[in-house]
Every structure is written in C-alpha cells, then in structure tokens.
Amino acid sequence: MSANTVLDPTSERSVAERALLERPTSLDGKVVGLLDISKPRGNVFLDRVEEGLRSRGAADVLRFAKPTYTKPAPVDLRHEIATKCDLIIEALAD
Amino acid sequence: MSTERPPLPDGLVAIVKRDCPTCVLVEPVLQALGGGGLHVYSQDDPTFPADLHASDDTDLTVSYHWDIETVPTLLRIVDGEEAERIVGWSREEWETFTGVEHLGPDLPDWRPGCGSLSVDPTRADELRARFSASGLRSRRIDFADLEDEFEAMYDRGWSDGLPVIPPTEARVARMLEGTDRAADDVVTIVPPDLVECTVEKVAVNAVMAGCLPEYLPVVLTALEAACTSEFNMHGLLATTFFSGPIVVVNGPIRKRIGMNDGVNALGQGNRANATIGRALQLVVRNVGGGKPGGVDRATMGSPGKLGWCFPEQEEGSPLTPLSVSRGVDAGVDAVTLFAGQGPQAIIDQKSRTAESLARTFAACLRSVAHPKLCIKIDAMLVISPEHGRVLADDGWDRARLEGRLAELLTLDSDELIAGADGITEGLPEGFAGMELPKFRDGGLLICHAGGGAGLFSAIIGGWVNGEEGSDPVTREIA
Numbered sequence: 001m002s003a004n005t006v007l008d009p010t011s012e013r014s015v016a017e018r019a020l021l022e023r024p025t026s027l028d029g030k031v032v033g034l035l036d037i038s039k040p041r042g043n044v045f046l047d048r049v050e051e052g053l054r055s056r057g058a059a060d061v062l063r064f065a066k067p068t069y070t071k072p073a074p075v076d077l078r079h080e081i082a083t084k085c086d087l088i089i090e091a092l093a094d
Numbered sequence: 095m096s097t098e099r100p101p102l103p104d105g106l107v108a109i110v111k112r113d114c115p116t117c118v119l120v121e122p123v124l125q126a127l128g129g130g131g132l133h134v135y136s137q138d139d140p141t142f143p144a145d146l147h148a149s150d151d152t153d154l155t156v157s158y159h160w161d162i163e164t165v166p167t168l169l170r171i172v173d174g175e176e177a178e179r180i181v182g183w184s185r186e187e188w189e190t191f192t193g194v195e196h197l198g199p200d201l202p203d204w205r206p207g208c209g210s211l212s213v214d215p216t217r218a219d220e221l222r223a224r225f226s227a228s229g230l231r232s233r234r235i236d237f238a239d240l241e242d243e244f245e246a247m248y249d250r251g252w253s254d255g256l257p258v259i260p261p262t263e264a265r266v267a268r269m270l271e272g273t274d275r276a277a278d279d280v281v282t283i284v285p286p287d288l289v290e291c292t293v294e295k296v297a298v299n300a301v302m303a304g305c306l307p308e309y310l311p312v313v314l315t316a317l318e319a320a321c322t323s324e325f326n327m328h329g330l331l332a333t334t335f336f337s338g339p340i341v342v343v344n345g346p347i348r349k350r351i352g353m354n355d356g357v358n359a360l361g362q363g364n365r366a367n368a369t370i371g372r373a374l375q376l377v378v379r380n381v382g383g384g385k386p387g388g389v390d391r392a393t394m395g396s397p398g399k400l401g402w403c404f405p406e407q408e409e410g411s412p413l414t415p416l417s418v419s420r421g422v423d424a425g426v427d428a429v430t431l432f433a434g435q436g437p438q439a440i441i442d443q444k445s446r447t448a449e450s451l452a453r454t455f456a457a458c459l460r461s462v463a464h465p466k467l468c469i470k471i472d473a474m475l476v477i478s479p480e481h482g483r484v485l486a487d488d489g490w491d492r493a494r495l496e497g498r499l500a501e502l503l504t505l506d507s508d509e510l511i512a513g514a515d516g517i518t519e520g521l522p523e524g525f526a527g528m529e530l531p532k533f534r535d536g537g538l539l540i541c542h543a544g545g546g547a548g549l550f551s552a553i554i555g556g557w558v559n560g561e562e563g564s565d566p567v568t569r570e571i572a
Contacts, residue, residue, distance in 0.1 A: 004243060007232035007261045009252050009298045009380040011289040079238030 024087060027057045033085035035073065036065040037092055046091050099159035103133050106192060107169040109151070109162045111137040114208035117166050118142075120183050123198040124166075130194065137165065137211045157212035158221050164207040168192075182207035222271075223264035229277060230263060230294055247302075252380055254372065254400055258302035269297040272307030273314060275572075281314055282321040284382035285328035286389040291317070291381045296373070299380055303373035303401070308351045309366055311571050312429060313373045316341045316403070319431040319569040320374060326564045330433045330557060331384045334391050337557040337564075338399035340434040340474070341371050342541060344417035345427030347571060348405035355407035357545035360437055360476065360552065372401030396436045404543060410479060411542035412486035419492055419540075420568040427571035432474055432539060433557040433564035442481070443549040448488035451481060452495060455551070456502035460532055462555040466510045466520040468530050472537040472556035472566065478544040481551045492540065503532035534559065539566060 024030060032053050036042050050061045064081055066073045073081075081088050108124055110117040121143040124134060128146045135156050136148040151157055160169070164181040168191060171177065180187050183205045188197050211217060237246045243260045247253055259265065270277055270293070277294040284291045293314065300313050320327045320339050330337060343353060354364035362368060378384045386392065392399070408415045417428035440458045445451040455475060463471040477485070485495060507528045512520035521530075537559060544550075557563050 004237040004239065004241070005234050005262065006237070006243070006247075007230060007263065007266050007294075007298045008235050009232075009261060009295065009302055009376070011287060011295075011381050011383060012233050013287070013289070013383075075236045075238045076240060079241050083240075 027053065029057070029059045030086040031060045031062060031084065032058045033062045033064055033081050033088040035081065035088055035090045036063065037069040037090065038066050039069050039092065042091060049089070049091065100156055101174055102156070102160065102169065102171045104171050104173065106130075106132045107171055108132060108134045109137065109157055109160070109165055109167045109169070109210070110134060110143065110148070111165050111208070111211060112139040112142040114165045116183050116205045116207050119201060119205055120166060120198060123183075123188065123201070126197065127192060127194065130192075154212045154217070154221060155225075157210055158225055162210040163213050165210050166207055167210070219264040219268055222267045223262075230266060231278060231292075232266075232294060232298060251385070252302065252376075254375060254379060256400065258376070259304055261298040261301040265301045266294070266297050269301050269305070269307050269310060270294070272297075272310030275314070282318050284317070284321055284377060285384065286331060287381075287383035289381050289383070291377060295381050296377055299376040300369075300373040302380075303376050304365065304369040305373050306351070306365070306369075309370050309373070311427075312341075312343060312347065312351070312366075312370050312403075313377075315569050315571045316370065316374050316429045316431060317377055319429055319567040320378075322567050324565040325431050325433070325567040327378065327382075328389075329562075330564050331378060331382075332389050332391055333557065334393045335557050336392065336394055336396045336435040337433045337555075338396060338402065339371070339374060340398065340432045340554065341374065341403035342416055342430040342432065342474075342539075343370075343403065343405040343428075344408065344415045344422070344430070345425065345571065347427040348408075353405040355405040355543050359404050359407070359543040359545070360402075367404050368401065370401070371398075371403035374403075375399065375401045398434065398436055402434070406541045407479065407543045410482070412482050412490060413477070413492040413495070413540060413542055416539060416541040417568055420566075422568060422570055428568055429571060430539070430566060430568040432472075432554070432566045434474060434554040435556070437476070437552040437554050440551045440553060441549070442551075445484060445549075446487075448485045448490040448495070449498070451484050452490075452498045453502060456499055458553060459499070459503060459538070460505075462532070462553060464519055466514065466517060468505060468510060468521075468532045469534050469537070470558050470560070470563075472533060472539065472559045474539040474541065474554040474556070476544070476552040476554065477540065477542050478548055478551050479542070479546050480549045482542050484549075495540065496538070499538065500531065500533075503538075504529050505532055 034046050036046055053061050124143045134146050134148040135151040136142055137151050140148045140150040167179055167181045169176055169179045180191050185197055185203050189195055237243050244257050247258050275293045279293045280290045300310055351366050353366040384390055406416055416430055418424050422428040442454040462473045507525045507530045510521045511526050512518055514520055
C-alpha cells in the first residue's frame with residue numbers, strides 16, 4: 001500500500017475521477033498531448049497527427065506513451081499529462 | 095492477503111529476536127531445549143539462535159496473530175491451540191514450564207524480556223493495516239507521486255475548506271480501534287442523499303477531521319443523534335438559516351479524551367472539541383453529499399458549521415448536567431445535539447444575587463431570533479463558572495433557575511403582535527390578549543462551561559423547532 005492510496009470518504013455514488021472538462025472549440029494556443037498506447041507503428045500514425053495539429057494552430061504537441069497497451073496509464077503519467085497539457089488525444093493505432 | 099492465524103506446531107514454541115539482550119542471554123537454554131523438540135521463531139534474524147534453524151518471522155505474521163507482546167515468549171501448543179505461555183526469563187518458571195531441570199546454570203535467575211517487534215510503535219500501524227485492514231471496503235483512490243495529497247483531496251471536494259488528513263488504510267484501521275463495532279456495521283442513514291453510512295465511512299471522515307481513535311464513539315453517537323427524524327439533519331442542512339449541529343458532551347468521557355470545558359470552551363484550540371464536531375459535518379458533506387451551495391442553502395451560515403462540539407463543565411456546577419436533565423443517568427456518557435447559531439454574549443458584572451442575574455438572563459434571552467417572536471425557536475444558555483457561583487451562593491439549582499426564567503419569560507402577547515412597537519414583524523392579530531412563553535416547554539437548554547474568570551454567559555439561539563424544524567436529541571454514548 002502506498003502512502004498515496006487513501007480510502008474514499010464519500011458515498012461512492014460518483015466515479016472517483018473528476019468530471020470531464022468542457023471540449024475546446026479551437027486549438028489556438030493550446031498544448032495538445034498525444035498518448036501513444038504503445039501498439040506497433042502507432043508512432044508513425046501519431047507523427048502525422050502531430051503535423052496536422054501543429055498546422056491547425058496548436059501551440060505545442062507533447063508526446064507520451066503508456067508502458068504497455070494492455071494496462072491503464074500509470075497514475076503518475078496521467079498526472080504529468082494533466083499538468084502539462086490543455087487537451088489530450090489518447091491515440092490508438094494498430 | 096490472509097488474516098488467518100498461521101498454525102504453530104504442537105509442543106513448545108519460542109518467539110525471539112536477536113536484538114533482545116534477554117533472548118541472547120537464553121540462547122544456550124534454547125539450544126538445550128532444541129533437542130527436545132522446541133520450535134523457535136525469530137522476528138529479526140533466522141540464523142539466531144545458532145544451530146536451531148529458527149523459522150523466519152521477520153514479516154511478523156506469527157508474532158502478530160499470536161499476540162506476542164514480549165520476547166522471549168515461550169508457548170505450549172496443544173492440538174493447535176495455545177495452552178499456556180510465559181514471557182521473559184525466569185529459571186524457575188522455565189524449568190516448571192518445560193519440565194527440564196538445571197536450565198542455564200550460569201545465567202542470572204531472572205531477566206525481563208523486551209518488546210516484541212509486532213507491538214513496536216513504528217511497526218504496529220503498518221501491521222494492523224496489513225493484517226486487519228484488508229477487510230476495509232471503501233474504494234481505494236490513488237494519488238500520483240508528484241500530486242500533493244492535500245491538494246488532491248481539496249480537488250475532489252472532500253474538504254470543508256480546511257486541510258484534511260489523508261485517510262490511509264493504516265490511519266483508518268487505527269481509528270477503528272476506537273470502537274468495538276464492526277467496520278461494516280451501518281450506523282445510520284445520512285442526509286441529504288440518504289446514504290447508508292458504515293462505521294468504516296465514519297472512521298474515514300474522522301481521520302480526515304483530525305480525530306484520535308478514542309473520540310470515535312462520540313462521533314458515532316453524535317451522528318446517530320443527528321440523523322434521527324427529531325433532530326432533522328436534512329432540514330438543518332438545507333435551511334437558509336444560520337444554524338448547524340452543536341454537540342454537547344456529558345459524562346466521564348469528556349475528561350478521558352481530554353476535552354476542554356474551561357477557558358475558551360466554545361472556541362478553538364482543543365483537538366477533541368475541534369475535531370468531533372468537524373467529523374460529524376464531514377460525514378454529512380462527504381457521505382451524505384450535503385455541501386454549501388448544493389443542498390446547504392444557508393443565507394450566511396455560521397463559523398460553527400465547520401463543526402462545533404464542547405463538553406459541559408459538570409464539576410463545580412450549581413446545575414445538574416444537561417444530559418441528566420434530559421433523562422440520562424448521572425455519570426453516563428452522553429451527547430446532546432442542538433441545532434444552534436453562534437454564541438451571543440451576556441454581560442452582567444454587577445449582579446450578586448441569583449434573582450438579579452436571572453432577570454439579566456431573561457432580558458437577553460427575550461431577543462433570541464426577535465424580541466417579538468416566541469415558542470417556535472429554542473435556545474441554549476451556557477452559564478460561566480462566575481455566573482454559576484452567583485446562582486450557587488443563593489442556593490439556586492437547575493429547577494429553581496428554569497422555573498424563574500419561565501416566569502420572567504412569560505410575555506404579554508399584545509407586545510408581540512404584528513405592528514406592535516412600530517415593528518411589522520410579530521404574531522397574527524388573533525394572539526392578542528393572552529400570555530405566551532418565549533420558549534416552549536423544554537425549549538431552553540441550560541448548561542455550564544467556560545473559564546474561571548469572566549462574569550459572562552452565552553446564549554446560543556436555535557433554529558425553528560418541532561415538526562417543521564429540529565428538536566434537541568440526547569443519546570447515551572455506546
């Protein structure tokens with residue numbers, strides 16, 4: 001048990017994660033994260049997506065990768081993405 | 095993970111650690127008994143005692159489950175159960191216990207043992223979490239390593255605005271040591287979402303509030319009292335009025351858990367006073383879902399809604415304790431829940447007779463809610479020790495004071511009707527021409543608390559009472 005694991009004090013009627021943010025209407029000035037789920041050649045596809053995002057006004061595109069596509073992203077990675085990005089595209093490629 | 099007690103072999107079993115000088119001292123005795131089938135478990139080093147092939151209990155599974163408090167402990171196991179045990183070293187005891195003579199002839203006759211690692215304060219919480227907390231059912235929530243856990247709890251809306259302590263498994267398991275009740279026992283249904291609330295959820299919120307385990311029985315009883323239909327926690331939460339639940343504690347538990355009934359008794363600075371009431375409010379917020387701006391619609395609210403709990407100062411009081419006046423036997427621990435606003439000061443530094451002081455109390459009490467409103471709102475009067483002494487000097491007790499206040503607070507209704515005194519607020523015309531009590535029967539709760547200096551007392555105005563509001567509830571602490 002990590003010291004960073006706590007017991008939910010609520011009635012557990014809502015999901016533990018926070019609600020989704022509103023969808024942005026434009027990419028202008030936004031930092032976009034691309035999360036590669038680590039399937040083969042996903043990076044090739046994501047390179048083209050990155051080009052497209054940059055040409056459509058994204059201020060920056062940051063690349064992230066899950067250690068394995070079979071498991072959820074580690075909580076530390078999710079936190080890093082949330083800290084650094086305005087929006088994230090979870091990119092599945094196969 | 096298993097919380098099953100691991101079996102021990104029949105016969106003699108010794109639990110030792112190398113770090114214990116007494117265990118080291120008796121090493122030759124253990125070796126002598128080894129030939130006779132003694133089985134040794136080592137808490138810190140399985141190569142100790144030498145040549146005995148001790149079983150490895152460095153994870154303390156055996157020591158924890160067999161309640162080992164001292165090393166060395168010598169157990170006699172019969173059919174898998176403990177028949178008897180001795181601790182430390184005493185040649186006479188060991189010889190009797192083992193039936194072997196001339197044990198350790200060069201050793202001193204007696205040496206005390208050392209503390210078992212399984213009860214070491216630095217290990218006990220972790221062990222309790224490992225072995226007993228696996229029964230905890232609350233959803234686990236992981237924070238990222240780089241996430242500040244205090245900020246994370248704010249972000250999730252779990253806080254009343256002040257920091258909360260992270261409710262880790264170890265802390266919640268330790269909190270649950272404060273009660274004999276099972277973690278999954280349902281305490282009550284908490285409004286406004288009408289959620290079944292278990293002892294475990296109360297413990298989680300009590301940890302967050304900053305409670306110690308010994309406060310938990312008070313929190314549990316306060317919550318049960320708050321969630322009765324008479325007390326009406328739902329309405330109290332939802333009202334636009336100022337009031338929140340106030341917990342008054344009576345009985346020996348006040349002293350046992352270190353509550354403050356003296357200087358600044360209604361204020362900050364004492365852990366038990368501050369956290370018991372807060373734990374109750376955090377349960378309403380987190381389990382019940384009652385949050386300001388949500389179901390809590392208070393126009394202004396009150397700082398007391400962070401949580402307000404204080405004990406009555408029973409010692410030296412001219413009054414029988416509040417709990418006793420409300421039907422609980424003297425000396426029995428109890429809480430009284432009152433739907434109250436903030437404290438309003440009464441200054442009377444000149445009265446030296448009970449009659450004069452009672453008139454002051456009555457004059458000030460008349461203003462509760464509005465001088466022209468009566469019966470529908472209760473009040474609490476907290477009498478300070480110096481005012482209490484004025485009453486005591488004239489031989490007044492609770493009955494005498496309550497009786498006199500009832501007389502003094504019997505009002506001419508002509509002064510109360512709408513329009514009287516140039517004020518539109520007031521009673522309908524139909525109430526003219528009669529006498530009305532300011533407070534309904536039982537609607538004035540009197541108790542005694544505060545520091546020894548100050549000829550002040552306090553009024554805590556209530557909320558609307560009866561069916562549409564809240565009635566005070568007193569409960570014995572289980």
